[in-house]
Amino acid sequence: MTRPMKETVKQLISDALDRARAKGDLNLAETPDIIIEEPKDETLGDFATTLAMQLARSEKKNPKVIAEVICGFLKDGNDAIDSAQVAGPGFINIKMSADFFRKRLREVVEQGRDFGRSDVGQNKKVLVEFVSANPTGPLHVGHGRGAAVGHALSCLLNMAGYDVSTEYYINDVGNQMNMLGRSTWLRYKELAGHKVTFPDDGYKGDYIRDIAQQVIDKDGTRHLDKPDEDALTFFRQFSKDSILEGIRNDLKEFRVEFDRWFSEASLDEDDSVNRAINWLRDKGFVYEKDGATWVKISESQDAADRVIIKQGGERTYFCSDIAYHKNKVDRGYDLILDLWGADHHGYVPRMQSVLKAMGYGEEVFKILLVQFVALKRGGKKVSMSTRSGEFETLSDVVAEVGVDATRFFFLMRSADSHLDFDLDLAKKESPENPVYYIQYAHARICSVFRTAEKQKVPFPELDTTDLSQLKEAEEFALIKKILAYRECIEKSALTLEVHRIAFYLHELVAIFHSYYKQHRIVTEDRERTLARLLLLDCLRNVIASGLSILGVSVPEKM
């Protein structure tokens, strides 16, 4: 695994600073943090640093003067750097040599499909919990966004050198399960010809009737003869299993799988809940008041203490959640990530407070909020209420738009910003659709290779390919962008922002399309053809790698 490109540049500058200090041209009481960025205008150079401006105060010199000094030492006996120039108020623009890029490309070829893989994760154990929708109904598009983001994030972290596990937490305990069972039981009676009064807070969706029908198809009406208690137990279990099955299928269809499905009920079975409460009690976080049991967190981030055991002895949802997270902590993760729907943001401080008590501060326990999705059709927003709108479920949207487009649309925006999902646009198999733009590039490259094969051009091998055949400005632009992939992975992983990958791919592919239009790959010039093919093979690997992280398919033909 090689170092990211900017690290190399940083080292070159650092060396230059050392030489400047040794010669007494700069004081440098402290070694500054060197930040490498890209110049606004590409023609200015490949990299830039504002170092001189940052040093101006401590050196008590004009930034321009400092920049000149650094430039002098930078160019000193160095074949990686072509030029280093001062611009504006004290920017240092650095142009790397053609050989520098060719050497780097060579390394990319050697790494093959592993290029981009990083070790910033230091093999840390990380748990990503996402979706975790209650098993009381089918997944809607909001869950779909969470699924896409969570899954892509785990792939990304894996790529960045983390040891990743994924988990879906099933809230299969409590009132909502009772209500679910009751709702199905009532629909069942209804289907059997009985008159029932359906409660206002029951689950009214059509899927409940479907489940009831399943029971009739399977067992007929024999459950009518059971005592209510027994019937409810049956319907509760059956409904939950049926809905969970549906959720699993929807997710599988959406190419999202989990390492573990964690049942809330299991926390009871192994006494985790009591142990978690006792643990908190030992730490002095628990007290009794008004016949209920409270957890004391008002002094940390949350505004008020919260009830964990109600007057009636029943536990709150929060209580189970504490136990669940205690369980996560006990499993020894270095990093715990929760992806929640944005509507739960009010719940964030109390969970953070508890985790903090368990020794997991904000650096190791992170809650990522995934904002809502607004579906649009014909320029108008589709209502997302449970009763209206045919396209509110994930599976309906996937059926209409396709997995690739759906996933890409969920991932092309930062997760914490509201998303307008334009169904008409996502459905188009045409230029306006950004998914195809990237996939098309991959298919196009594959097509070029097919052409090369037809013309008996051998697959380019590193030993037999002369990379100095790559001379065009567009080729260097492409190489530069390919080389930036590794940094993109690291940056995205560290900031937990998957949408950067989508943007990167779009930019990468744009350079390719432009290059392709201007320069022919397969020509009579065999040497040059091989060099260009090798470049395209690297590009193809990066596109495939990036799309795989996003969970978007990588077509060889379209």
Place this chain on the structure above:
RNA sequence: GCGCCCAUAGCUCAGCUGGAUAGAGUGGCGGUUUGCGGAACCGUAGGUCGGAGGUUCGAAUCCUCUUGGGCGCGCCA
């Protein structure tokens, strides 16, 4: 009432955690093909970064205030 998120081109959004003349896509307008995939490429128009102060060499980015929108504040889950 208190708290969180958002506001950038007609529309949808980026903006690398304070840097150079604020960028893409889409839509508008005008172009590009006897050659590897035109699902592509090139050009052009489009902006008081919601508003007002402040911090400094420098602010879309940080602080305060303000306006408009989304959401949350249960012994619900």
